[in-house]
Amino acid sequence: MATFQYDYLVVGAGLFGAVFAREATQTGKRVLVIDKRCHTGGNIYCEQIAGINVHKYGAHIFHTSNQEVWDYVNQFVSFNRYVNSPIANYRGKLYNLPFNMNTFYQLWGVTTPDEAKAKIEEQRAPFKHLDPQNLEEQALFLGGKDLYETLIKGYTEKQWGRPATQIPAFIIKRLPFRFTFDNNYFNDLYQGIPNGGYNALTNALFEGVEVRTGVNYFENKAELDGLAERVLYTGKIDEFFDCKLGQLEYRSLHFETEVLERENFQGNAVVNYTEKSVPYTRILEHKHFEFGTQEKTVVTREYPHEFSKDNEPYYPINDNVNNRLLEQYKALANEPVYQQKYLFGGRLADYKYYDMDDTIEAALALTKREL
Ligand SMILES: Cc1cc2nc3c(=O)[nH]c(=O)nc-3n(C[C@H](O)[C@H](O)[C@H](O)COP(=O)(O)OP(=O)(O)OC[C@H]3O[C@@H](n4cnc5c(N)ncnc54)[C@H](O)[C@@H]3O)c2cc1C
Numbered sequence: 024m025a026t027f028q029y030d031y032l033v034v035g036a037g038l039f040g041a042v043f044a045r046e047a048t049q050t051g052k053r054v055l056v057i058d059k060r061c062h063t064g065g066n067i068y069c070e071q072i073a074g075i076n077v078h079k080y081g082a083h084i085f086h087t088s089n090q091e092v093w094d095y096v097n098q099f100v101s102f103n104r105y106v107n108s109p110i111a112n113y114r115g116k117l118y119n120l121p122f123n124m125n126t127f128y129q130l131w132g133v134t135t136p137d138e139a140k141a142k143i144e145e146q147r148a149p150f151k152h153l154d155p156q157n158l159e160e161q162a163l164f165l166g167g168k169d170l171y172e173t174l175i176k177g178y179t180e181k182q183w184g185r186p187a188t189q190i191p192a193f194i195i196k197r198l199p200f201r202f203t204f205d206n207n208y209f210n211d212l213y214q215g216i217p218n219g220g221y222n223a224l225t226n227a228l229f230e231g232v233e234v235r236t237g238v239n240y241f242e243n244k245a246e247l248d249g250l251a252e253r254v255l256y257t258g259k260i261d262e263f264f265d266c267k268l269g270q271l272e273y274r275s276l277h278f279e280t281e282v283l284e285r286e287n288f289q290g291n292a293v294v295n296y297t298e299k300s301v302p303y304t305r306i307l308e309h310k311h312f313e314f315g316t317q318e319k320t321v322v323t324r325e326y327p328h329e330f331s332k333d334n335e336p337y338y339p340i341n342d343n344v345n346n347r348l349l350e351q352y353k354a355l356a357n358e359p360v361y362q363q364k365y366l367f368g369g370r371l372a373d374y375k376y377y378d379m380d381d382t383i384e385a386a387l388a389l390t391k392r393e394l
Contacts, residue, residue: 027252029053034240034247035257037065038379039369041228042095042386043255048232050394055250056232059239064225065257066337067379073282073319076220077309080335081276081325082293083221084312086211087380093213095383099227102215105312108206109293109305113173120295121208122170123201130169136202143167143200158190165198177299182274182327191342216312248364255389257369259336260352268351271374273336279303280323288320302326339374349374366393 031047033040036058047054062068066080084107087093096102111118119125127139146167155161158179162171175195176187183190207214217224240247240258248254256263261271292311296303303324310320330336339345352374356367368389370377377385 027250029055029251030253031055032057032247032251032254033257034058034254035065035369035371036060036063036225036229036234036236037257037369038067038225038382039257039386040065040255041225042383043368043390044232044234045228046387046390047394052394054232056229056234057238057240057247058234058236061237063229063234063236064222067221067225069220069222072280072321074317075310075315075319075321076222076313077280077321077323078221078307078312079278081278081337082305082307082312083216083379084209084214085216085379086209086214087378088210088212089380089384090212091387092380092383095387096217096224100217100219100224102213103218103313105216105292105314106214107208107293108291109208109295110291111174111178111295111297113177113297118174119206120174121199121201121206122166122174123206124204125206126174130173139202143170146170155192157188157192158194159187161192161195162187162198165195166200170198174297176297177301178295178297178304180299181302181304184274184327184329218313220313253366253393254364255366255368257367257372259371260349260356260367260374263365263367263372264352264355268355269348271345271348271352272340273330274338274340275328275330275334276337277326277328277334278323279326280321283320283322285320286318288322336371339370339376341375345374 030052031054033044033054033056036056040056044054044056067083068079069076070079084105085102109120111120118129124136124139127133127142131142133139133142143166146169147164150163150167153160153164155164162175179190180187289306289308291308293305293307295305303326305325307323307325308320309323310317355361366389368385369382
């Protein structure tokens with residue numbers, strides 16, 4: 024019988040791999056974690072620049088209503104009182120998000136919920152007969168022209184890289200109108216940023232776990248597989264099978280980050296730019312996630328673009344074509360020859376958008392089944 028140096032090899036030091044590695048180590052398993060990047064944490068990793076935690080792979084705000092997940096993360100870190108309240112900038116004028124009484128006041132000068140509801144009905148009236156066939160029609164049907172043109176059209180077209188008339192209607196199922204003066208983007212019970220930043224969370228999860236960064240699994244797969252009895256793979260599912268059935272599609276992003284010699288640039292962590300002619304979708308000012316008082320500030324402009332093998336896969340495109348392909352890969356992964364050795368999990372192996380709390384919930388569920 025083969026003897027292994029480790030019980031588990033975990034491919035990917037992101038949040039999913041970190042939770043699994045922590046729990047497996049806790050139960051006495053010998054675990055080795057590898058990641059092809061030069062750091063741990065996956066997409067929640069923060070880089071320190073000018074004393075500020077910079078969200079290197081996009082803005083991350085922890086929010087959950089899942090008590091088990093909240094208690095779990097609080098074993099490792101405490102959270103600050105950050106509440107996500109993004110602002111939209113359309114042609115220099117500012118609007119609060121999500122759509123709430125402040126937004127309706129800024130759009131139309133209405134001051135009461137009844138006035139706001141009446142205005143929305145008036146705006147929707149010309150489009151009420153529509154049977155929406157694309158995102159533009161859906162947004163007009165649900166919210167009318169002003170809201171669509173000011174806050175939805177340009178932003179969504181930049182995100183998807185095509186006209187709203189060519190984006191499927193199901194992307195917007197409903198518009199979350201709030202008839203209160205509440206700018207909190209999320210409805211969850213708990214929210215915040217870990218005190219000390221996200222690296223404090225991942226470092227605590229990896230405490231006492233052997234981690235090797237800068238190691239690409241596929242460059243040495245057979246040898247790495249030989250080290251452990253079982254392998255948890257959290258990379259892209261299609262890549263695991265050498266993309267032999269085809270490639271799953273993603274939207275990608277690129278980020279331009281700069282240090283500014285001033286204390287405060289935009290007064291908010293997240294400002295969305297909703298007009299088409301501004302090429303980025305948003306500007307992050309990272310210090311505001313942690314109420315920073317540093318002398319300098321760091322801002323990041325976020326540009327959506329096409330995915331290719333040379334850039335990061337950010338958002339899965341879960342349309343029918345990709346979902347069918349995913350089912351085929353899942354069927355392969357379920358074959359006994361793979362099941363004996365491999366476990367799959369995380370946003371890339373599941374080809375699913377997971378918030379951090381979903382990621383932790385899924386990793387804990389796998390842990391319970393496996394350990
Ligand atoms: C732009 C953006 C913003 C987000 N904002 C929020 C937010 O505000 N709130 C929230 O709750 N969630 C947010 N999320 C979701 C959050 O990022 C995920 O829930 C979480 O990072 C998923 O963790 P993971 O371990 O599954 O994946 P990842 O973090 O992607 O980790 C996978 C790791 O596997 C490694 N890997 C892949 N292939 C290989 C290989 N061949 N060899 C070695 N290593 C490999 C990768 O390098 C990576 O480090 C956001 C996501 C994105 C894309």
